[in-house]
Amino acid sequence: MQDGRTTITQFIIEEQRHIAEATGDFTSLLNDIVTACKVISNMVNHGALVGVLGAAGSENVQGEDQKKLDVISNDVFLKSNEWAGHLAAMASEEMEDIYHIPDLNPRGKYLLTFDPLDGSSNIDVNVSVGTIFSILRCKGDCENPTKEDFLQAGTEQVCAGYALYGPSTMMVITTGKGVNGFTLDQNIGEFILTHPDMTIPEETQEFAINASNGRFWEAPVKRYVDECLQGSEGPRGKDFNMRWIASMVAEVHRILTRGGIFMYPIDDKMKAKGLQGKLRLMYEANPMSFIIEQAGGMSTTGRERIMELQPSDLHQRVPVILGSKTEVERVTAYHNENKEADAA
Numbered sequence: 001m002q003d004g005r006t007t008i009t010q011f012i013i014e015e016q017r018h019i020a021e022a023t024g025d026f027t028s029l030l031n032d033i034v035t036a037c038k039v040i041s042n043m044v045n046h047g048a049l050v051g052v053l054g055a056a057g058s059e060n061v062q063g064e065d066q067k068k069l070d071v072i073s074n075d076v077f078l079k080s081n082e083w084a085g086h087l088a089a090m091a092s093e094e095m096e097d098i099y100h101i102p103d104l105n106p107r108g109k110y111l112l113t114f115d116p117l118d119g120s121s122n123i124d125v126n127v128s129v130g131t132i133f134s135i136l137r138c139k140g141d142c143e144n145p146t147k148e149d150f151l152q153a154g155t156e157q158v159c160a161g162y163a164l165y166g167p168s169t170m171m172v173i174t175t176g177k178g179v180n181g182f183t184l185d186q187n188i189g190e191f192i193l194t195h196p197d198m199t200i201p202e203e204t205q206e207f208a209i210n211a212s213n214g215r216f217w218e219a220p221v222k223r224y225v226d227e228c229l230q231g232s233e234g235p236r237g238k239d240f241n242m243r244w245i246a247s248m249v250a251e252v253h254r255i256l257t258r259g260g261i262f263m264y265p266i267d268d269k270m271k272a273k274g275l276q277g278k279l280r281l282m283y284e285a286n287p288m289s290f291i292i293e294q295a296g297g298m299s300t301t302g303r304e305r306i307m308e309l310q311p312s313d314l315h316q317r318v319p320v321i322l323g324s325k326t327e328v329e330r331v332t333a334y335h336n337e338n339k340e341a342d343a344a
């Protein structure tokens with residue numbers, strides 16, 4: 001831009017210039033995603049004024065009650081991204097099956113997965129929510145993609161990002177060359193680069209976990225949290241602070257800004273229901289892990305690197321432990337020690 005500010009479009013075009021085989025498809029796809037996020041941001045901002053709050057009266061494939069804005073945001077994402085010919089198909093947390101591009105439209109070489117509204121339990125109480133997305137290459141038959149085409153490890157992601165609808169609307173993206181943050185200038189309708197090269201501080205004194213599940217946690221998680229709570233009198237020798245927003249986007253954004261650790265581990269309550277975790281691998285865990293790793297952090301299930309998991313199902317859930325490297329390493333080490341103790 002002439003005033004010396006860089007828009008997200010300009011940023012992506014400049015980044016793609018260095019890629020010999022880039023056709024402009026990716027830049028254009030990202031532009032459509034950005035537009036969708038601006039539309040959702042506008043609705044979130046207007047809230048009750050435009051009648052978008054409250055329950056939709058339906059359930060998604062995971063048996064969760066849908067909010068009106070879950071359904072509307074999902075629709076906005078589909079409509080913004082189905083027409084331009086960059087995508088072979090889409091998959092969303094809110095839809096049981098993959099979404100085929102309508103026959104009228106051309107098909108492209110990318111696959112898009114998304115959580116249209118993350119943290120939607122916060123929407124009616126006017127607390128931050130977000131959108132999470134991930135772009136994969138369609139490696140099979142791009143004219144007739146199937147669910148299996150989506151089942152790629154997180155390491156295969158071409159791009160991941162989120163929009164945070166908070167006091168200001170931000171977009172944070174990675175294409176595997178670091179993490180950059182953009183703030184929406186509402187007056188001109190453009191995302192402006194405000195947070196170049198975001199990196200997570202290694203040392204932290206802040207943790208985020210839903211402590212109401214405490215009695216169901218596994219021993220390594222109990223140990224870690226207990227040591228944090230003991231503060232300067234315990235083995236960590238320093239006091240910790242705790243946060244829980246119940247919007248993964250907002251938690252990850254805080255961690256990118258000032259460090260910390262976020263945990264949604266597997267627990268006995270989930271195991272009893274046959275669940276492998278709470279958060280979804282394709283729509284939440286993988287994109288956020290890509291961003292966190294690109295910012296110098298770490299992301300595991302407590303046992304394995306999330307990005308290396310081979311997905312077996314579109315709606316697969318996984319335990320998530322991510323954030324500042326030293327803390328995630330510690331929790332992962334506690335899991336490993338526990339495994340050795342169990343085996344002995």
Ligand code: AHG
Nearest residue numbers: 115117118119120121210246247248
């Ligand atoms: P979603 O609104 O897309 O279903 O995701 C909510 C997720 C995540 O963003 C958040 O960290 C977590 O669920 C909150 O779970 P609890 O309500 O169990 O705390």
Ligand code: MN
Nearest residue numbers: 115118119284
């Ligand atoms: Mn979510």
Ligand code: MN
Nearest residue numbers: 115116117118
């Ligand atoms: Mn959601």
